[in-house]
Amino acid sequence: MEENRYENKESGTGTPSGSAFLSFFITFFFMFATWIILSGKFDPLLLGLGLFSSALVAWFFHDLLFAGVSMKQAGVFVRFCRYMPWLVMEIIKANFHILYLVFHPRMLQLIDPHIIQFQTGLKSDIAITTLANAITLTPGTVTITATSEGGFRVHAIDRPSAESLPGAMRDRVAHVYGEKI
């Protein structure tokens, strides 16, 4: 990650490479889309000011927000969009489970909080972060620590929530970022 950023800085000072232009363009697109959504006015003057300021911000900060993007990562984006609906479905299913637990009269017998540890084979920081966030968003499990080597400690509220853990979710995240386990 660090090396990647350094390389990008290097190429940014010389002639603009394709990667630097792409990150400039993506940053500009997000800035201008945010401008349009938040302003909601379509005068030529305001649109022109928006174009000018987003171009300025994108020029200054393109190597900060989307450092080291290339066309190869378009696949990651597409797979991430396909992964989101599955994650939302999991969140909704698991939320109903927690809701059932909370309103159950014998809740204290049903829950069984415990901590589980496991080693995922994930390598990149972004994959580990995505998995940690997905685990925390899925009710019944909260990530306590995630090391940069892919080791996880997770607090689970009951046995059924913990059983499914390193399996399907890890495989999905690994598939999104194209990692072999």
Place this chain on the structure above:
Amino acid sequence: MHILINIAAIFFLVMGLVFFLGGAVGIIRMPDFYSRLHPAGKLDTLGIFAMVTGLVIFNLHHFSLETLLLSIKMFLIVFFVFLASPTATHSIVDAGMRAGLRPWTQKKKKE
């Protein structure tokens, strides 16, 4: 047509209210710090998602560019809550672990 939109909006708003109620009841009923975070951090996230969906459906009654932009702004709120909520939950749990608080377990209770 209008009555269908109203029914959908009311359905999502009531669903959000049930999730928020579940979160509040869960915070009171759960036995310890760590297990309280489960309903607090996540039932609220889905609750805000359901409520904003209901409001967006209601808002799109009169479909125009302005209401569409307003709806997108509302979903931006949900997007940032979905980013911030797990991060906050994680940092609270991490702080508890660093301070050395032991989690409540089922075995301890049986003894």
